[in-house]
Amino acid sequence: MNGSSTLPDQVDLQKEILIPDYPDQNLNLSPVPDINDLVRSASRVIAPLGPIATFAARNPWMGLEGQSFEQVARWLKDIRDVDICPSASILLDAKNRGEIHQDFLEERLQHWLDVQSLDLSRDVAERFCRAALKLDDLPPNLLAAPKLKGLAEKLSGLKLKTIERHPMKTLSLRLEQQVCERVAHDLDRHVIKWCKLFLDESQAAWSLPNKEEGFYRAWRRLVQYDPALSHSQRRRLKDCPQEADAALKEALSALEIPEWQIQDYLEAHLLSLPGWAGMMLWRSQQSTRENSLLTEYLAVRISLEWALIKPYLPLPEQKTDDQSLLVPLIAAWVHWGEMPIEAWSQLSSSEQKARLNLAHRFDHLLRKRLWLEAWEQTYEERLKEMITSNQFKSDEIKPMLAQFAFCIDVRSEPFRRELEKAGPFKTYGVAGFFGLPIETCELGSQHSHSSLPVMLKPKHKVKEFSSEFEFKTYQQRRQVANSLNRTFKTMKQNMLTSLLLPELSGPWLSLQMLVRSFFPRCGGRTFRQLQQLWLRKPSTELSLDHKHTEAELPVGFSEEEKVYYVRQALKMMGLTNNFAPLVVICGHGSHSTNNPYSAALDCGACGGASGGFNARVLAALCNLPKVRKNLANEGISIPEDTVFTAAEHITTLNQLRWLYVPKLSETAQEAFEQICATLPNVSDCVNKEQLARLPNLSSRSKNPKTDMQRFAEDWSEVRPEWGLARNAAFIIGDRLLTQGCNLDGRVFLHNYDWKKDQDGILLSNIIAGPATVAQWINLQYYASTVAPHYYGSGNKATQTVTAGLGVMQGNASDLLTGLPWQSVMKSDQEVYHAPLRLLVLIQAPREYVERLLAHDSAFHQKVHNGWIRLATIDPEGYWESWS
Template sequence: MTVTSTLTEKLNLQKEKLTPDAPHLDLNDLVKAASRVIAPLWPIATFAARNPWMGFEGQTFEQTARWLKDTRDVEIYPCASLIHAAQKRGEVDEDFLEMALQRWLDVQSVDLPLGVAERFCRAALKLDELPSVLLESPELKILAEKLSALMPQNPEKHPLKPLSLCLEEQSGEKVAHALDHHMIKWCKLFLDESQAAWSLPNREEGFYRAWRRLIQYDPALSYTQRQRLKDWPQEAETALKKALSALKIPQSEMRDYLEAHLLALPGWAGMMLWRSQQSTQESSLLTEYLAVRISMEWILIKPHLPLLKQKSEEQLSLVPLIAAWIHWGDMTMEAWEKLSVLEQKARLTLARRFDETVRRRLWLEAWEQTYTDQLMKMISSKKRESDQKKRALAQFAFCIDVRSEPFRRKLEKAGPFETYGMAGFFGLPIMTCELGSKHAHSSLPVILKPQYQVKESSPEFELKSYQQRRQTVNSFGYMFKMMKQNLLASLLLPEVSGPLLCLQMLGRSLVPRSAGQMIRKLRKAWLRKPSTELSLNRENHLETELPIGFSEEEKVHFVRQALKMMGLTNHFAPLVVICGHGSHSTNNPYAAALDCGACGGASGGFNARVLAALCNLPKIREILATEGILIPEDTVFVAAEHITTLDELRFIYVPELSDAAQAAFQQIQTLLPKVSQDANAERLSQLPSLGFRSKDPRVEAQRFAEDWSEVRPEWGLARNAAFIIGHRRLTQECNLEGRVFLHSYDWQKDQDGTLLSNIIAGPVTVAQWINLQYYASTVAPHYYGSGNKATQTVTGGLGVMQGNASDLLSGLPWQSVMRSDQEVYHAPLRLLVVIQAPQEYVERLMDHDPAFHRKVQNGWLRLASIDPEGHWKIWS
């Protein structure tokens, strides 16, 4: 159980006992518990997939859907248009919908004939809206008034709203809008990543104190409003407590009130939450954010206090319930009045229970079950190869990313090759530092922390020359930025840079592929990066927080772990290629999102090179041989990078090869152009385009990657739907359409279940985050997406906004999930995890991993398994 969920449960127990005069409860604890409603948001330069509902996994998906609907009017089940489109494409088998309906009816207790209930529910499942003419009918309202005594008071508590929003709803005065505008301004100033010419004064003192010093001079506030904050507390927690007290928020409702404010701007709040988790110096940043926000709310609404109280209960409206029976139950108002009181009440009860949330849930479950059934039939229908086979010419270890699947499939058909899948950081918890750079960056999933640092190095005389050339390039960029921000220099800048930038613009627009290649070649020719070595051996550097390189024991551990995780511990080919993955696009704020959805925009090439180099060390092989992992002398490990935008494999580390490895390498080089062409042809056929300019898929892919006006250089991980943990033989003959994460696994080599537990805890968790981010950006793009890429504003080096005063948008742009304004591309299905192992392995996993069990039980992902005889079991 996570710290947040534990704290939430603790506060839930205390919350019922609290009164306005109850003993003091630590506000920092309240803030931590309230933060469950938002998710950390990384800067867009280190974009990482995020599960927007990670704090809700202790409750069911449906409970969360209802809470968000009541709290923010956000629907997280697919809407009718998405469902109807999927139905038209044949993605929903209505037999599964009928089965889901029958399961729902079986657990209902309604005094109605089964046939009557079924006919009503089937009609309601068409998801057509109730006619507005019917809902506005005076006769219907009169009838509903007569029947009002049949339904009890609504027992559900209304969600607590910020008082600024209540005032806005009562008077029409845009107070909540003004509050958001103020908060966006202050957040941009504080969080700016050195993009602004002038930085926020006193920023080093923290968000609240910087705001507290400057708010007295804010021209956007009136003199009276500024005076109200003249003697405001110096500390954030004290200020937050005072603001809540001034607004008369009871302690029993404080957490709900804080949650409501965090949900108002979940992007900016999420960025504050992320920052608070990065260092102890900013650990109270979210408390400071709420202190600023609720203090601002108080000064804005003080003249209007006290407000009219929110109603905690209200009579459930019968108009839509009766209208539902008239529209879907084929009844008339006259027929209603002829029914007995018990019959009327039973019909109203069924209509209330079978609401829109339930109807959408049943459709989603049928959609998901249809995909599961199709996947089962595909896998079960393919013949499996015998375990007895010839030694492969080459073996490739790819990242589990869904974009690797089509390339792996084409590669396996091209020659005697085997492919494996594992997480693309290859189990190396490292921070990397490239040659000539003074800054290191993490190269592992964002849910983990780096434990080691690996640097590139070269001879001193070559390094010094390279650094000078690199500094020259960086200096030009810095000078250009400074001139733009300087009043006088900015007047001269267009005259100086205009001709060159005009040529670049014309080239990028008219011949993007040629222009991009030329610019890249010029940069490469100027920099002339020398050959480098990696700091694999442990170095003692007191000035670094992380150890540089590895000890001998650590080298063996990471090689052993990687080979076991990918299932490659025997039958080694002469050539083993460790394939990281990255992407390439131009003028794309979301470039990091296309590199690796797990690793904060870090490509896997560096990690692939480190692992390949470790695997080639003779001493490591000697130790592994004593453990039963025998790597033949003629087997050589090399490293490559799969560029997903171009579907090509670039070799980045090729040591001296044995004769057998050299032969394999030459054959791969011969076959790769055709593999790349076929993979691009399949991928490009899915991308919407006004028409290809070239018949060669590789040329067209290069144009997509280099065109700075291209809003969709690739689909990324759109349409991801499943995660299969098993041997490649299980899926080798299947066209999975680039929708499946493929992780190699051999249960026979995992007697204690450790490997399976590690896969579930790491790669599956990250894949679930990716899946739910795409899901959320599709079903609720206005709240969890980021709008149209063409109208986005990149702000402060942090992320994107729509316009200059919106929330910091946390999700994916609609170009990542929509084929057009009218047609969706991503199928919003919750991730299906398929485990190839005996049933007892899965049972043991569920017993030992309560967090995973909870996700399955509460509907955050789905689980199936395949036993050694090929029999499937659906666990959820």
């Protein structure tokens, strides 16, 4: 069954102004806010960007969700010439593959026409719009035709129903566009240089002097000696104020930026280099010591801008040319409306205006939006047909030998599907950190890292430990290895020893290069085994019991906290009764070689942290007798012979690696042995499916396991796996809803039983946590596909790892924020990722969803403004679209 609905108190988006104004234009701010407050407000246009070693998916428009998708799309197109709707070639290719149904495109067109005041015949409007929807470009010779320009001049007196849009561009960019001086380019080059010097964490042999004083003060001390600036430019910057906020205000005043436009101007500068600005924003959020870093960045940038463009000030005002606006509108009617130039003289002025207004409204962005919505609707209809026709039966009474809790990651879906086919196994989907807000510290490491979504903060630290004797010997071997690495790096960066280093290291590195190049699979395995043989890491235990506090975080858990986290984890995955003899908590990670984006293939939410450590902690907590006893008092009875174990799903190899297997009961041992016997066949099936998707490999793959191992170990491989490409939906419901369905590795699956959630708390937590993370992942893949030059990171083969932070193209590009070309494209011409906005499907009664939307304003806003699509399926199987 199918249906559609609008959100409670929702205004139909189609009835809004079709050419909306820019987001939150500032009008007459009185009194003028503090400059730091304006910087904080302006930072909404960029996303914080952490180091690539702890890569976490980010929604690049997370601060703009208060505006509609179309508003933001128009604003970005005008201010930075960035198009965030899929290109015509992407849309037409999707249609040719059968992914966009023509009927849905026609339905979107008719719906749009229904809400317009056309002032001309519906038939004429339909013919024009259908022709324009073919997405072909206007012929250049038509746009340059003298007759057409002459007609545009005659019609320039008509007052069209348009909204004037004046993008707030930086003065350096305006100057570059007006006089063809590369001022904006030079400004970016200078800013990039100083950002690299200040933010460098590992690569520079010499660090920036006075770095500890902050970015602005370190820059101010040195910029007056910068040989890349002219003498007059250095003299202008010599007397900059001591403090960043004062310098920023002084620069804005010198550029004569009106007070009511300051925030817009700051936003324009942040969008000039969103990567470096995003890194400054992220750093400012990590400690109070650097909380003004973004203000310092803007003070440096805008002070430099003033020094570069002062000789050209004041710039002439930008003027709108009515004639240039009319030329493409008339050409559109000539090309798509089959209306010759001569025919315009036969129309009254009202008829001329009606046609021009329609062409203005039905512009390229609106046309592509209709195509995108038709593509999304086609996918939703096919998903609906698959799920509603799925003949599933309850398996609650069917005995299960083992139960597996997997991360909701889309790469888990094919593995879960094959695992359930292979035996009496049941799988569950839950957020891959398993609800444990922990910071982890591996044996012998001096550093710990957060192992939870980046939107959360850790509340506990869990450490690995072993016997004192084993730890000392292991630590000594680690220190030897670390000393060799540090010595090698020191010699490489020293002017004298770098001359000797090739003679010393050449034979070993040459041998390693040959082995890794010609025998990547065997070489990688051999080098890894040699490392493990040298280190000989002992068996370890976890610090689960609360003992003391380190750096404001308690180590371990109290008895009450242990019970709380286990209870919450079991409820979130929907496993509170009918326990199997063996329960496997499966984290997930990846394995690749020479890959700056290796962290991006681990957990997309947790900053590149594998979920294996969390899985081990949860399994150990679930096996504690005191925890089980307390849970039994609350109605969650875990049988005595049920044993929890932990494993890691290696997504590159589609293997399960056992991390924690305690002493097993007899029935659990039987289950464990059957799983071990079954897993090779499961891996082979999933590997074949995965290989078939990789370009130019399926036809020559003879041994899936060997091929996947080679991809993981080959240091020249630019695409070890597809990651989360083609993700399209997030399903919140019982596994029975999708069991047996081939979801093609495109769906996040989170278990949910509405009958056990009368107050809606579980659903609210899923939406606020896992669903939000899935939306971030979805929109990062979306942005990297539709605007790879701005939100992606280009070709992996030509990237430069910079300052230990991220990647650049060349030595003077922005710090690239998104995914590489190879993560979203099959080839230079063919897109692999389908840029669709995430569809959230909730299996629950209608009143549950209404309550959720009423209480969760952020989620309501995302759905209302087109950043997420929403559908529900009620207990009777009735499908309802809310978007």
